Amino acid sequence: MSAQIKTGQIExxxxxxxxxxxxxxxxxxxxxxxxxxxAPYLKEARTIIVTDSNVEKHWLAPLQNSLNSHGISSExxxxxxxxxxxxxxxxxxxxxxxxxxxIERNTVVIALGGGVIGDLTGMAAAIILRGIDxxxxxxxxxxxxxxxxxxxxxxxxxxxxNLAGAFHQPKLVLCDTDALKTLPIRELRAGYAELVKYGxxxxxxxxxxxxxxxxxxxAGDQDAQRHAIVKSCQAKADVVSEDERETGRRALLxxxxxxxxxxxxxxxxxxxxLHGEAVAIGSVMALSIxxxxxxxxxxxxxxxxxxxxxxxxxxxxxGNAGTDWAAEKLLDHMxxxxxxxxxxxxxxxxxxxxxxxxxxxVNDSDILATLNExxxxxxx
Amino acid sequence: MSAQIKTGQIExxxxxxxxxxxxxxxxxxxxxxxxxxxAPYLKEARTIIVTDSNVEKHWLAPLQNSLNSHGISSExxxxxxxxxxxxxxxxxxxxxxxxxxxIERNTVVIALGGGVIGDLTGMAAAIILRGIDxxxxxxxxxxxxxxxxxxxxxxxxxxxxNLAGAFHQPKLVLCDTDALKTLPIRELRAGYAELVKYGxxxxxxxxxxxxxxxxxxxAGDQDAQRHAIVKSCQAKADVVSEDERETGRRALLxxxxxxxxxxxxxxxxxxxxLHGEAVAIGSVMALSIxxxxxxxxxxxxxxxxxxxxxxxxxxxxxGNAGTDWAAEKLLDHMxxxxxxxxxxxxxxxxxxxxxxxxxxxVNDSDILATLNExxxxxxx
Numbered sequence: 131m132s133a134q135i136k137t138g139q140i141e142x143x144x145x146x147x148x149x150x151x152x153x154x155x156x157x158x159x160x161x162x163x164x165x166x167x168x169a170p171y172l173k174e175a176r177t178i179i180v181t182d183s184n185v186e187k188h189w190l191a192p193l194q195n196s197l198n199s200h201g202i203s204s205e206x207x208x209x210x211x212x213x214x215x216x217x218x219x220x221x222x223x224x225x226x227x228x229x230x231x232x233i234e235r236n237t238v239v240i241a242l243g244g245g246v247i248g249d250l251t252g253m254a255a256a257i258i259l260r261g262i263d264x265x266x267x268x269x270x271x272x273x274x275x276x277x278x279x280x281x282x283x284x285x286x287x288x289x290x291x292n293l294a295g296a297f298h299q300p301k302l303v304l305c306d307t308d309a310l311k312t313l314p315i316r317e318l319r320a321g322y323a324e325l326v327k328y329g330x331x332x333x334x335x336x337x338x339x340x341x342x343x344x345x346x347x348x349a350g351d352q353d354a355q356r357h358a359i360v361k362s363c364q365a366k367a368d369v370v371s372e373d374e375r376e377t378g379r380r381a382l383l384x385x386x387x388x389x390x391x392x393x394x395x396x397x398x399x400x401x402x403x404l405h406g407e408a409v410a411i412g413s414v415m416a417l418s419i420x421x422x423x424x425x426x427x428x429x430x431x432x433x434x435x436x437x438x439x440x441x442x443x444x445x446x447x448x449g450n451a452g453t454d455w456a457a458e459k460l461l462d463h464m465x466x467x468x469x470x471x472x473x474x475x476x477x478x479x480x481x482x483x484x485x486x487x488x489x490x491x492v493n494d495s496d497i498l499a500t501l502n503e504x505x506x507x508x509x510x
Numbered sequence: 511m512s513a514q515i516k517t518g519q520i521e522x523x524x525x526x527x528x529x530x531x532x533x534x535x536x537x538x539x540x541x542x543x544x545x546x547x548x549a550p551y552l553k554e555a556r557t558i559i560v561t562d563s564n565v566e567k568h569w570l571a572p573l574q575n576s577l578n579s580h581g582i583s584s585e586x587x588x589x590x591x592x593x594x595x596x597x598x599x600x601x602x603x604x605x606x607x608x609x610x611x612x613i614e615r616n617t618v619v620i621a622l623g624g625g626v627i628g629d630l631t632g633m634a635a636a637i638i639l640r641g642i643d644x645x646x647x648x649x650x651x652x653x654x655x656x657x658x659x660x661x662x663x664x665x666x667x668x669x670x671x672n673l674a675g676a677f678h679q680p681k682l683v684l685c686d687t688d689a690l691k692t693l694p695i696r697e698l699r700a701g702y703a704e705l706v707k708y709g710x711x712x713x714x715x716x717x718x719x720x721x722x723x724x725x726x727x728x729a730g731d732q733d734a735q736r737h738a739i740v741k742s743c744q745a746k747a748d749v750v751s752e753d754e755r756e757t758g759r760r761a762l763l764x765x766x767x768x769x770x771x772x773x774x775x776x777x778x779x780x781x782x783x784l785h786g787e788a789v790a791i792g793s794v795m796a797l798s799i800x801x802x803x804x805x806x807x808x809x810x811x812x813x814x815x816x817x818x819x820x821x822x823x824x825x826x827x828x829g830n831a832g833t834d835w836a837a838e839k840l841l842d843h844m845x846x847x848x849x850x851x852x853x854x855x856x857x858x859x860x861x862x863x864x865x866x867x868x869x870x871x872v873n874d875s876d877i878l879a880t881l882n883e884x885x886x887x888x889x890x
Contacts, residue, residue, distance in 0.1 A: 222598040289609040
C-alpha cells in the first residue's frame with residue numbers, strides 16, 4: 131500500500147490515501163533545509179508556525195531561516211509545552227490567534243513540535259474555515275512514529291484523552307532525527323515504546339532488530355534512528371491506508387493503549403506519566419492478559435519486560451505519592467475511553483509477538499486480575 | 511443529481527453524496543411520528559436530543575413520546591436560544607455534556623431546533639470521538655431550507671461568523687411544517703429571505719412562483735410551505751452534490767452573504783439583525799452592485815425590493831441606536847470573512863434574476879458606493 135524510497139541520508143515513506151496522500155521524509159538535516167521541502171506546498175509566500183516554548187528555543191530559528199531563504203515569511207505562535215495544552219481553551223486561543231493572523235483558506239500552517247503541538251495544530255487546521263492545509267515537523271520520537279502518521283488530531287477533555295478531534299491528514303511530514311538530539315532522554319524513551327509497539331503488532335523481525343539495535347536508537351545513532359522511524363511510519367502507513375477512519379484494522383495500533391489511556395486518565399494527563407510510558411506499561415499488560423487468557427504462549431510478556439529493562443524503559447506502575455492506583459478505577463476509565471463500542475471494551479491482544487488482533491471478548495475479571503498483578507509487582 | 515419523491519403529504523429530497531447520502535423528508539406531522547423515521551438509523555435503543563429552551567416547550571415532548579413508542583429512550587440537553595450560543599464555550603459545554611451522557615461511537619444525536627442548534631450540534635457530532643452520527647429536525651424555516659442541507663456545521667468566533675467548523679453530513683433530516691406554526695413571525699420572515707435566494711441564484715420560475723405565492727408561505731399555508739421548502743432543499747442539494755466542500759459552484763449559495771455577514775459581524779451577532787434579515791438586505795445589495803457594474807439590466811433590485819415590500823421582508827439597513835453603520839467598517843468585516851481567497855473578496859453577483867455567478871473582480875469603490883447608497887436609502 132505504501133512505497134519506501136531511499137535518497138541518500140533521507141528516506142521517504144508514502145502514505146497512500148487517494149487525494150489525501152502525503153510523504154513522510156525521515157533523516158538528518160531536514161529542519162535546516164525545510165524550505166526546500168515546504169516551498170512547493172505553499173500557495174502564498176507566507177506561513178504560520180505553531181510550536182511550544184521548548185521546541186522554539188532549538189528549532190524555530192533554523193526553520194524560519196530556511197523558509198526565509200526561499201522568500202517565505204513566517205510568524206510563530208508559541209504555546210505552553212505539555213499535555214495540559216491539549217484542551218478546549220488552548221484550541222480556542224490557537225484558532226483565534228490564527229484568525230487574527232488573517233489566515234485564509236490558502237494559508238498553510240506548520241506544526242513544529244511533539245504530539246501535543248501536532249494534535250492541537252492539526253485540529254485547529256481541521257476546523258478553521260472548515261479546514262485548511264497543514265504540514266507537520268514532529269520533533270519528538272513519539273510524534274515522529276505515531277501522531278504524525280494517519281491524520282488523527284484532537285484534544286483531551288475532563289472525561290478522557292483525545293475525546294474530541296478530527297481526521298485531518300497533513301500535506302507533508304518532515305521527521306528530522308537531529309531534533310531527537312535536543313529531546314530529553316525521558317521523552318526519547320517514551321517514544322521508543324511506540325517503536326516497540328509496531329514490532330509487537332505485526333512485525334516480529336522488527337522486534338528482533340530492536341532487541342539487537344534498540345540501545346543504538348536510544349544512544350543517538352542517527353542511522354539506527356532513521357531505520358526505526360521509517361519501519362514504524364511504514365507499518366502505520368500500511369494500516370492507515372487500509373482503514374483511514376478506524377472502522378476495523380486501524381484499531382490494532384491501539385495495542386497497549388486501552389490500558390495505557392486508563393493510566394493517563396487516572397493521573398489527569400499531568401506529566402506524571404508520559405503517553406509513551408503509559409503505552410510501555412500497557413503493552414506489557416496486553417501481553418500479560420493474552421497469556422492469562424491462554425491465547426499467547428507463556429514468556430512473551432517476560433521477553434518484553436527483559437527488552438524494556440535492557441533499554442531502560444519503565445514498565446512498572448511507579449509507586450507515586452499523588453496517585454493511589456486502584457484496578458476498579460482504571461477499569462472505569464477504560465469504559466469511558468472512546469474505543470468503547472456498545473459498552474463492550476475493545477482490546478488489542480496478541481497470539482504472539484508480532485501477531486496482534488482486535489477483540490471485545492475480554493472478561494472484566496481478567497482485566498482486573500491483570501491490573502492487580504501489575505499493581506502487586508509494582509509494590510502498590 | 512438528486513431525486514424528488516412525493517408520498518402523500520410528505521415529500522422527500524435525496525441529497526446524493528456517495529456514502530454520505532441522506533434523505534430530507536418535508537411535510538406536516540413529522541415530529542409527532544419521528545420515531546417511525548428515526549428508529550431505522552439507531553444502532554442502540556437510545557438517543558440524545560440537543561435543543562434550546564424555546565423549542566423545548568413546544569416540540570421536545572412530542573418527539574420523545576414518538577421515540578418512546580418505538581422503545582427508544584432519550585435524554586435532552588437544553589441550550590440557551592440565540593446566535594450567541596454558537597461559540598467555543600458552548601461547544602465545549604455541549605461536548606462535555608454528551609460525553610458525560612456516556613456517548614459512544616454508535617450513539618446517534620438529534621439536533622431539534624433552528625440553525626444555531628443544528629450548527630452547534632453538528633459540529634459537536636463532528637468532533638466527539640472524531641465523528642458520530644447525527645439527525646437534524648430543523649424547526650425554523652431558515653434551518654429547514656439552508657443549514658439542514660449540505661453538512662456545514664460551525665461556530666462563530668470574535669473574528670466572524672462560522673469561522674470554525676466542519677463538514678459533517680446528517681444521516682437524516684425531518685423538516686416538519688408544523689414547527690413553523692410555533693415560530694415567531696420575525697423568524698419566519700427571516701427564513702423566507704433564504705427561499706427567495708434560491709430563486710435569485712438559478713431558478714427564475716421559482717422566483718415568479720414566490721411573487722405569486724409568497725404571502726401564502728408566510729401566512730402558514732402548509733402546502734405552499736412544503737412546496738417552497740422542497741424546491742429550496744432540492745436546489746441546495748443539487749449544488750452540494752456537485753461541490754460538497756465548496757471548492758467551486760457551492761459558493762453560489764453565498765448570494766447576498768458577503769454583504770450579509772458583514773452586517774451581522776458589525777452588530778456582533780446580537781439578535782439586532784437575524785441572519786435571514788441580513789441575507790435579505792445583502793441580496794438587494796448583490797443585485798444593486800450587479801446593476802452598478804453594468805452586468806445586470808436595471809430594475810432587478812427594484813423588483814426584489816417590491817417583492818420584499820409586499821411580503822413584509824425588511825431590506826433596508828434600519829437606523830439603529832446602537833449601530834453606527836459605516837461603509838468602510840463593513841468592508842473591513844468582509845475582508846475577514848472566510849470567503850476571502852488571496853486577499854481578493856469573492857462576490858456572488860447576478861446577470862439577471864435566476865442567473866448568479868461567482869467573481870473576485872469587484873472593485874472596492876463599487877462595494878463602497880453600493881454600501882453608501884444603501885445607507886443613504888435607509889436614512890443613516
